Amino acid sequence: MxxxxxxxxxxxxxxxxERIRSQILNGRLKPGARLVEDxxxxxxxxxxxxxxxxxxxxxxxxxxRLEPHRGATVVEVTPQIVAELVEVRALLEGQNARLAARRHxxxxxxxxxxxxAHGNTAAEAGTTEELTRLNAEFxxxxxxxxxxxxxxxxxxxxxxxxxxxxxxxxRARAREDWKEHAGILEAVIAGDEELAxxxxxxxxxNAASAFARNHAANDDAA
Amino acid sequence: MxxxxxxxxxxxxxxxxERIRSQILNGRLKPGARLVEDxxxxxxxxxxxxxxxxxxxxxxxxxxRLEPHRGATVVEVTPQIVAELVEVRALLEGQNARLAARRHxxxxxxxxxxxxAHGNTAAEAGTTEELTRLNAEFxxxxxxxxxxxxxxxxxxxxxxxxxxxxxxxxRARAREDWKEHAGILEAVIAGDEELAxxxxxxxxxNAASAFARNHAANDDAA
DNA sequence: ACTCCTAATATTGTATACGATCCGGAGGCT
DNA sequence: AGCCTCCGGATCGTATACAATATTAGGAGT
Numbered sequence: 097m098x099x100x101x102x103x104x105x106x107x108x109x110x111x112x113x114e115r116i117r118s119q120i121l122n123g124r125l126k127p128g129a130r131l132v133e134d135x136x137x138x139x140x141x142x143x144x145x146x147x148x149x150x151x152x153x154x155x156x157x158x159x160x161r162l163e164p165h166r167g168a169t170v171v172e173v174t175p176q177i178v179a180e181l182v183e184v185r186a187l188l189e190g191q192n193a194r195l196a197a198r199r200h201x202x203x204x205x206x207x208x209x210x211x212x213a214h215g216n217t218a219a220e221a222g223t224t225e226e227l228t229r230l231n232a233e234f235x236x237x238x239x240x241x242x243x244x245x246x247x248x249x250x251x252x253x254x255x256x257x258x259x260x261x262x263x264x265x266x267r268a269r270a271r272e273d274w275k276e277h278a279g280i281l282e283a284v285i286a287g288d289e290e291l292a293x294x295x296x297x298x299x300x301x302n303a304a305s306a307f308a309r310n311h312a313a314n315d316d317a318a
Numbered sequence: 319m320x321x322x323x324x325x326x327x328x329x330x331x332x333x334x335x336e337r338i339r340s341q342i343l344n345g346r347l348k349p350g351a352r353l354v355e356d357x358x359x360x361x362x363x364x365x366x367x368x369x370x371x372x373x374x375x376x377x378x379x380x381x382x383r384l385e386p387h388r389g390a391t392v393v394e395v396t397p398q399i400v401a402e403l404v405e406v407r408a409l410l411e412g413q414n415a416r417l418a419a420r421r422h423x424x425x426x427x428x429x430x431x432x433x434x435a436h437g438n439t440a441a442e443a444g445t446t447e448e449l450t451r452l453n454a455e456f457x458x459x460x461x462x463x464x465x466x467x468x469x470x471x472x473x474x475x476x477x478x479x480x481x482x483x484x485x486x487x488x489r490a491r492a493r494e495d496w497k498e499h500a501g502i503l504e505a506v507i508a509g510d511e512e513l514a515x516x517x518x519x520x521x522x523x524n525a526a527s528a529f530a531r532n533h534a535a536n537d538d539a540a
Numbered sequence: 541a542c543t544c545c546t547a548a549t550a551t552t553g554t555a556t557a558c559g560a561t562c563c564g565g566a567g568g569c570t
Numbered sequence: 571a572g573c574c575t576c577c578g579g580a581t582c583g584t585a586t587a588c589a590a591t592a593t594t595a596g597g598a599g600t
Contacts (some may be wrong), residue, residue: 108584132551133552134552142584143584143586144552145367145583145584145586146584148371152371152378153374157378164552164553164591165590166551166552166591166593177467177468180466180468181468183468183469184410184468184469184472188409244402244405244406245399245402246403246405246406246476247402247405247406250406250476254468330553330554331554354581364554365554365556366554366555366582367553368554370582386582386583387582388561388562388563389581
């Protein structure tokens with residue numbers, strides 16, 4: 097296997113975890129898919145122990161469902177769960193944006209501008225993976241702006257779970273995403289707490305609406 | 319529905335996890351204490367594998383800190399972290415109370431009244447463990463009232479981490495706790511969303527203030 | 541054909557064994 | 571003496587082996 101590039105201070109558990117996580121978030125592992133320990137350990141060339149730890153970890157993050165003696169499956173994101181996730185995420189992203197606007201730290205703002213630029217180009221011509229990565233990066237940095245590590249951690253968890261569903265939203269929605277990101281950043285820079293909060297909340301809700309439409313269309317087609 | 323203490327078919331991992339968790343929450347394992355896998359496995363009469371899984375799980379919940387190749391320790395709750403936890407918890411408990419008031423489901427209300435009664439007697443004459451358990455039960459049921467399982471999960475995690483710090487708050491504070499619980503429940507029953515939210519937020523903040531005072535006093539004494 | 545029981549299989553849960561890494565102290569070098 | 575290097579113990583990380591449990595397939599009885 098090609099495990100050369102990285103300085104390799106990473107344990108096999110972590111590597112396996114990241115590998116499986118990216119496969120889930122990229123859709124190569126679809127909701128409901130079984131994650132059999134033997135198969136994964138064979139595929140990834142490690143024993144079952146790191147695979148188990150990875151699955152436990154992903155289960156704690158909410159990406160994987162773990163049933164005793166029955167094994168792990170990729171979580172199925174029902175509309176019900178999406179609604180619940182969005183409700184909580186909107187609340188937290190709103191508060192986070194408010195705090196970010198209150199501080200509007202210059203260094204963080206600089207980083208956000210950078211990510212925003214990358215995002216805008218990727219929205220036109222980037223791969224899906226790139227878009228996923230940059231979206232995560234923008235929200236991660238925005239999360240750092242509030243200087244509340246607990247809030248950041250919780251939001252990250254929720255974001256990953258929603259992105260499980262929203263990944264299918266396609267390029268048209270990606271452009272909207274980055275327009276909205278730009279608006280949020282602008283409000284943060286201006287120190288306009290209420291506007292930043294409102295835009296962040298709307299951003300989450302808009303992504304959810306796009307998902308709902310998309311989802312309904314898919315169901316009709318199927 | 320809910321898996322109350324099942325008779326026996328609980329895996330060793332889960333048993334070990336609950337055992338360690340309760341020891342942490344009861345203060346028998348103090349912040350900063352090392353959790354060596356060999357020692358724990360010997361003490362609990364199982365191999366290292368379930369112990370490892372338990373520690374990983376507790377780490378995901380935020381009760382244990384895990385450093386690569388250096389082992390696990392009970393998390394130290396700094397005032398900084400407490401402030402962050404409280405900020406997020408207040409926001410979520412507020413929203414939860416608002417939703418609970420909007421629904422004010424009769425069955426949930428009945429259960430909350432029951433827990434409230436138990437809590438009031440325990441606040442006068444119960445053990446610390448009992449108080450911890452009943453406090454968790456009240457918040458758990460209040461969390462169920464919003465019918466948002468994601469919100470419930472997140473709040474539970476935050477609650478456990480704050481209770482790590484707030485456990486030392488003593489009986490006087492316990493009486494206040496249950497007075498405030500009564501107020502929240504009243505507002506929920508009345509369907510007064512704003513009042514319920516406000517009281518829930520204050521409840522979290524008051525517990526934090528009590529902790530801050532207590533903490534400062536302890537530091538002076540030491 | 542249908543149902544229930546039983547045995548075979550697939551998969552997870554746990555134990556033991558070994559290798560890797562970190563920490564602290566003994567001994568040599570300047 | 572002081573600093574550096576190297577060794578040994580402690581502890582974690584991973585592999586392999588075995589036990590426990592769930593799932594499935596097949597057959598006997600009706």
